[in-house]
Amino acid sequence: MDRANRKRIALIGTGHRGTSMWGINVVKGYGDFVEIVALCDINRLRAERARGFLGIDAPIYADAQEMIATVKPDTVIICTRDSNHDEMIVRALEAGVNVITEKPMTTTAEKVRRILDAEKRTGKRVDVTFNYRYAPTVRKIKELLNSGVIGDVTSIDFHWFLDNKHGADYFRRWHAVEENSGSLFVHKSTHHFDLMNWYLDDDPEDVSAFASLRKYGKAGPFRGERCKTCPHASYCDYYMDISKDPWLEALYEDPSREDGYVRDACVFREEINIPDTMSAMIRYRKGVQVTYSVNTYMPIEGHFIAFDGTKGRIQMRQFERQPWETPEHDEILLVRNFGGAETITVPHEPGGHFGGDPKLQDMLFKPDTPDPLNQRAGSRAGAMSVLCGIAALQSAKTGQMVSVSKLLDPAQAIAA
Template sequence: MKSYAVCGISNRAIGMFIKPLVTQYEQYGRLVGMLDADPRRFAVSKERLPQIKDVPTYSAEAFDQMVQETRPDVIIVASRDNTHIDYILKALEHDIDVITEKPMVTTAEDAVRAIEAEKASKGKIIVTFNYRYSPFHRKIKEMILDGKIGRVTSVDLNWYIDTYHGASYFKRWNRMREFSGGLSVHKSTHHFDLVQWWTDQRPVEAFAYGALNYYGPDGEHNPSKRNGRHCETCSEQNVCPYYTRWTTRTNRTSVLDDHIQGDQAAGSAYTGYRADQCIFDDEIEIEDTYTAVMKYDKGAMLSYSINFSLPYEGYRLAINGTKGRIETTEFHELSRVPFEVPEQTVDYFPLFGAKEQINVVQNDGGHGGGDPLLIEDIFLGIDPHRGYEILAGSEAGAYSIAAGEAIWKSASSGKPIQIKELLKPVSVQPN
């Protein structure tokens, strides 16, 4: 039985890792320690899960003490993105395995530091790319491995984030590039990892455009240019369409979302943290719209776009190869789509032949059914009956981050960015 310590007692940490560990997987592992900068988070987690009332807790500066006293086999990192590197390096210094939420870190430089630290350690890094585990994404991977489309030549991926989910990033710490790396890192790393995993190719060059079109002080739906407002107490709630889309004057709509917990609305559960900051504040400068092209090391090309303020959520994907084409379209969370949508299928078009439509067997769980299967691989070990690699390591994490950073830097400079230049080796500095 392995022992686990968690760094960062976020809602994600509680729901994704701690709760399954102390309920469904208690015979396979045990929680021995929790670390966070905010003591209130320990109280909240123990109120939700009485099973962990006696688990020792530690301040953010007490990592070494936690390791010495609890002797964990694995460190789970689910803290704010920019702090991942600190806990990864500390864990590897102690030869302890690391399971980290994506993005692994927020900069390509830190990604290299993590890889070099891993090489010098007995510990290994796992990055929780749960999108790989979606039944549709696994089916696409299996079709490519079976040679259905031959050698992959190009990928078209357009990702859509609706006004509820999209606005949430600009209400929280994610809106600060120093904390999240920007959304091309925090969010798009999911997508770049999928392309890398599907194609078994690594990005080498990127060119992109990016803009802040919807949020920030110049957003055209901003009721007035004032800083410091919060959705819960704002006097302009009823003239803000991002608020009124989901909330009437007398009733808060219950919105289903596997990315955002309901109790995050005002952020009142935690000390000094609010998740309802105004999406039109002056400090917002990260982009909410990207379009990009990327070249890969085995010849594939990616055409990518993402928009964080759209009427519905989902994506459109096409993967082309020398023998055919795969297509799929997803409309995420049907309860939030204000029109009827078709059931998602995976469509296969051979280069010379008839179209095949595949109805994929699905499973329940967050992120399209990916979360439960990922957790099984983490706490039970990799499924021995799966005939391909799916659990991501540090290299996959690093390339996805470098791709996201390249998108931002290209959009800022107007120049193509070489991925290898971002992933140059650096010296690992003592933490």
């Protein structure tokens, strides 16, 4: 592509994810196709640090609406807190700008409906960054399911394990407050629910769930404000010395002077109000039944998934971190009814999420990238995954099964 015809991109939110994947990676890998023309963050110092990491000379704005009106980008990339994604998305759409948003698309059913309405009214597009769809093993599983090798899928067994590093990190940050993230049933599980929706090419219908806070927050043995000033630092298993991570220190420590947000908040602090132990049962419109769980304080990181079909079974255990050595590939076990078993080896690929991140960015930024598996995810995919998480949290709170379609269309609930 002629560099003069590059798409103009503006980045809203310059924290870790925005600055790394949607900043540095875009500048380094996609400069022939797109140009980052502005940065927006309410924390000026963080935005300045991010601009330095990107090595660009783009202007910085504190107000997204002002930035869009002044710079007139073709697309904005939204990497703010989940709870204000809807505000940023709708502002951009109404200004005639396409949107790429980090997952989850938003955090409440009302906000989902607001985004879908704005996209329909404006004719602009929302892309949701479901990078797990692009991981090589995930792609292979989708191809196997599409081939019909195990017949019609009747049930899925899906369990995600977050270890004491990654899982705990959610409880250090803004994610630990439901009003910000919608809980991990929304923020993290949106990935997992989207994968199942995409694997099955179907919508979740009913959700029944349990959730509790067993390890972090008030369940912890003691508490402080943050690791840096904590009197329990010498014996806390979750103590984190932010000064040993130059990246986090640059983006968060000095910038905390401007907004008070620290990156090493206590994982046991009182304000934490999201569950850390979650499970759900999901029924899909075509009848597939799912058992699902996510746990945030494991000694292992990764997931297990199995598909039972009318002609066989597919199962896979993906390892991410664990206290033993694993190969640089995944193994999918395909078992045919009355036909023996086959192990399919899928090598990991370069880049985040075993190669999924660059494949996602290829899809978004390189013109005419083919999409035979329908991996590119729009607002409806974003909506259905979020609504599944919202339904799960609501079910866990009320003890009642929750209809996903009634969350999408309240008129159904009123009629019922």
